[in-house]
Amino acid sequence: MFNRFKEKLAGFKEALSTKVIEKVGAKLENRVPEANEPPANKQLAQKAEQAQHPVLDSPKAEVQTAKPKNRFSFLEKAKSLVFEQEVILEEHDLEEPLWALEMALLESDVALPVAEEIVKEVKSDLVGAKKKIGADTGRLAEDALRNALVNLLSRNHLDFDEYIAKAEKPVKILFVGVNGTGKTTSIAKVARYLMDRNYSVVLAAGDTFRAGAIEQLEVHGNNLGLKVVKHKTGGDPAAVIFDAIEYAKAHNKDVVLADTAGRLHTNINLMDQMRKIVRVTKPDLLIFVDEAIAGNDAVERARLFNESVPIGGSILTKTDADAKGGSAISIAYITGKPVLFLGVGQTYPDLVKFEPHWLVDRLMGEA
Numbered sequence: 001m002f003n004r005f006k007e008k009l010a011g012f013k014e015a016l017s018t019k020v021i022e023k024v025g026a027k028l029e030n031r032v033p034e035a036n037e038p039p040a041n042k043q044l045a046q047k048a049e050q051a052q053h054p055v056l057d058s059p060k061a062e063v064q065t066a067k068p069k070n071r072f073s074f075l076e077k078a079k080s081l082v083f084e085q086e087v088i089l090e091e092h093d094l095e096e097p098l099w100a101l102e103m104a105l106l107e108s109d110v111a112l113p114v115a116e117e118i119v120k121e122v123k124s125d126l127v128g129a130k131k132k133i134g135a136d137t138g139r140l141a142e143d144a145l146r147n148a149l150v151n152l153l154s155r156n157h158l159d160f161d162e163y164i165a166k167a168e169k170p171v172k173i174l175f176v177g178v179n180g181t182g183k184t185t186s187i188a189k190v191a192r193y194l195m196d197r198n199y200s201v202v203l204a205a206g207d208t209f210r211a212g213a214i215e216q217l218e219v220h221g222n223n224l225g226l227k228v229v230k231h232k233t234g235g236d237p238a239a240v241i242f243d244a245i246e247y248a249k250a251h252n253k254d255v256v257l258a259d260t261a262g263r264l265h266t267n268i269n270l271m272d273q274m275r276k277i278v279r280v281t282k283p284d285l286l287i288f289v290d291e292a293i294a295g296n297d298a299v300e301r302a303r304l305f306n307e308s309v310p311i312g313g314s315i316l317t318k319t320d321a322d323a324k325g326g327s328a329i330s331i332a333y334i335t336g337k338p339v340l341f342l343g344v345g346q347t348y349p350d351l352v353k354f355e356p357h358w359l360v361d362r363l364m365g366e367a
Contacts, residue, residue: 002325006365008104013141015097019089020140089126098123101145109295109326114152114333121148146360149329153356158313158338160353164199164255167284170248171255174206174241174281176274176309177289178301179262182317182343184213186289187257188220190315190341192348195224199254204244205230206237206277209261209270217259224348227253237261237273238280245281258283264301274309285312287340290331292322299330306335317343319352325363 098119105115125144164171173190177183184207191201203221205228207213214230221228229244241258248256260277263270278286288311290298298316305311314331319342322328332339339354352358 002322002363002365005108005325005363008108009101009142009145009364012097012101012104012145015100016094016141019093019097088128091123091127094123094126097141105326108324109299109330111296111299111326111330111334114330117333118145118148118152118329121151142364146364149360149363150356152333153329153339153359156332156336156338157354157356158340160313160340161197163285164194164197169252169254170202170245171285172241172245172258172281172283173255173285173287174258174260174277174283175287175289175315176260176305176311177262178264179210181262181290181294183262183289184216184220184259186315186317186341186343186351187217187259188224189343189348189351191220191224191226191257193341193351193353194255195226200252201226201255201257202244202248202251202253203228204241204256204258206241207259207261208233208235208237208240213259213261227251238277241277241281271308278309286310287312288314288335289317290314290327292316292319292325292327292342295324295327296330298327299334302331303334306337311335311337313338313340315339315341315343320344320350325359328359329363 101122102115102119105118106112110118122144125147126140175183175187187203191203194201201224203217203226205214205217207217208231211233214233218228218230220226227247229240229247231240231243237260241256244256244258247253258281260274261270263274286309288302288305290301292298294301302311302314314335314337316322316328316331316339319328328339328342342352342354342359344350344352
């Protein structure tokens with residue numbers, strides 16, 4: 001999961017490491033020797049640099065590297081001289097590393113405004129920071145990026161469990177999105193998730209447009225032992241969902257999960273129908289569903305849906321097949337609404353409640 005994202009970060013870490021090494025070299029070269037120190041710091045720095053980066057095609061270098069090492073190498077002596085010293089990262093030091101980071105984010109399907117915001121946060125974290133010369137620069141880069149990602153993903157975070165627990169029952173949840181993104185399957189997964197937490201659930205077959213959609217939801221309903229409220233194909237979806245809500249009220253059910261026809265924002269008739277459904281049923285939460293592997297297409301569709309019928313959150317399916325991770329980072333920022341769940345497989349339990357730290361651990365390859 002997110003292998004491409006991890007690979008792309010290597011350029012950022014390498015660029016930052018190079019800058020830190022350059023500053024270390026400059027500090028060694030210009031360092032004023034102390035009273036009890038041999039007056040050879042400049043030579044020492046140069047030899048330490050040669051020891052670290054030998055010129056392999058030089059016969060002299062080959063002879064030097066073939067000699068037996070002294071008890072302490074030049075590089076070790078250089079390190080010992082500055083063991084407790086620090087370098088301060090300045091804005092100009094970060095130009096190349098931050099450019100590498102922005103390119104890595106864009107190539108990982110992170111939307112441009114989101115990439116710019118992440119780079120801004122990383123820059124704020126690093127500029128002026130004092131860093132031990134011997135510190136792990138790769139860890140320094142990862143920590144700065146981790147902090148930026150967690151901050152960005154936490155801004156609009158919504159605890160779904162807490163929301164359901166506090167909401168007036170029945171909680172009416174409407175699922176929207178384009179065709180073929182796993183919307184109906186996601187409804188079944190959310191139903192299972194709620195049932196595991198002792199909530200009673202009713203399913204509403206509001207997709208009366210697509211052939212086989214009602215039957216598909218019925219299969220899930222039968223598998224889970226849930227009531228599916230349905231009308232005939234071609235019927236009014238708003239009426240179906242309204243009836244499901246009335247059924248839930250009459251039978252003291254906790255949650256209504258309503259399916260709707262997949263649609264593009266460019267389909268004026270279907271978008272008008274969606275607005276009618278929202279007016280009639282007054283859902284408590286409208287969830288947008290799309291595929292993580294759709295990348296920036298998913299981000300753009302989420303933005304356009306949110307403009308037409310303001311969504312309350314998103315579910316990203318097929319996250320287990322997403323090598324880039326960009327859409328998972330971008331959608332919450334672009335819509336201003338949280339990602340609620342990530343689909344990570346084909347079975348009902350393969351639904352992960354979205355937590356910023358869970359996602360960032362996997363983006364950074366630490367889980």
